[in-house]
Amino acid sequence: MNKQPDTAFDNSTHKKVTRKVSVAVIGAGTAGQNAFRQAKKIKDDALIINDGFWTTTCIAVGCMPSKLLIAAADRAYDTNHSSEFGIHATAQIDGKQVMERVRAERSHFASYIEEQVDSWSEDSKIAGRAYINKQGLIEVNDELIAADKIIVATGSSPFIPDGWADKLGDTLLTSDTVFELADLPKSMAVVGAGAIGLELAQAFTRLGVDVTLFNQVKRVAGLKDDDINNKAIDCLSHELTMHLGSNITDVGSKAVGSQRNAAAFIDYEDSAGKMQQWQGEYVLVATGRRNNIHELGVENLGVKLDEKNRPQQLDKKTGKIGDLDVYIVGDANANLPLLHVASDEGFSAGSMVCDNKKDAYIRPPATPFSIVFCSPQIINVGMSLPDIEQDPTLEHVIGKVSFDNQGRSRVMGVNCGLLHIYGCKKTDRILGASMVGPDAEYIGHILAMAITNDLTVKDMLDTPFYHPTILEGLRTALHDVQDLMEIPYQSLDTQKNNS
Incomplete structure (x- = not known):
């Protein structure tokens, strides 16, 4: 570091510096592990320090356990809602088995992940909580x-909002603790209608839990397109x-019954201004996540944080902070807390420690892309509608398709979306998209690929769309974009014949 002492002693504490390394990675999640692996290719003395589990947020408390819960919930829902197909059944849900399979x-x-971590040499990893002191030295355990x-x-x-942990006590759940439940509860409130809140609220509902979802604004999944939000x-x-x-x-929580079991309550003002109270077994707080820095x-290194602990002067390509030899990557920088973004940022930061910057491979920032795995799914790709509308240089059109009567969607009984x-009228390119509907995760990937590879609307329409698929809805929306742009459509065959 720029603040590294000239001697092998920390003069403020009189502790001897136990080791010097080229690169120290603090944190062993997705971004940290990628950064360490990449740095280790270049610097033999690279070191990784971690406090807590050595897997990732995604695997331990995020993407994977939530999708495992959703998978069980979808099986139950399909069983209980197949009467329109002439299939009548009722799912018998074993809550303990559901949660056991998730874990x-x-x-x-x-x-x-643990197998990979075990393969790292013992002298290249330290389990413990790191602190960076005023001399820019890393204190961890006795080192x-x-x-x-x-x-x-x-x-x-x-x-967790201030005071809620004390007031709710054992009735408080978060996405870090909910998967440790031994059995499915009878009732639950979910506070927050972002990705985590929506996914878990719907999954527990489908598994027979009496769920009530609260959100301060009349929006879900952070949707910024009013029509998509209302449809969702x-x-x-x-x-x-x-x-x-x-x-x-x-x-709060209060004791109920002869066994003094705790019950949670929420006092709230509804959208009509009337005071109400909810009571139930648990309150799952899904009001977002905050970085752990x-x-x-890090302020002892010269890193400046804003009021929400977000690092300033952040290079979003590499995670580098200004001219400092400090990189903040993944959820820690509060840029885009998504696994694929954390992975790319970690890889790029690990690559940047190469002395020969010519050989360093910096992954470009990914096209903004998010998926909410509720049903129907919700996606946002590229620029948001408000950002487009605020840019006076962008003359845009909005191509639309409803999935309420789309052929394959109706066949499958998932026709809501x-x-x-x-689309940009000047360039015939896609600026962004927002969707609620079936197969949104796949449509989102196609649109993200088109934006990333600078494909025109015509390029996309020249590719095949098999019938009957839900993806045909994408073609309908693309045709609508093209019609609004008033660009005459030529098929690939017509182009070949003309040439």
């Missing part, structure tokens, strides 16, 4: 480490009890 399969996925470059990848933790609320409200636009005034001491594609 067992999570352990299976984690074993691959004092001087590093030329530091990569911070300490991840994030669930955000319409589709989801068929099975979810939602109090959108509600203001929670108090939370506030107690790390809407897709908007934002």
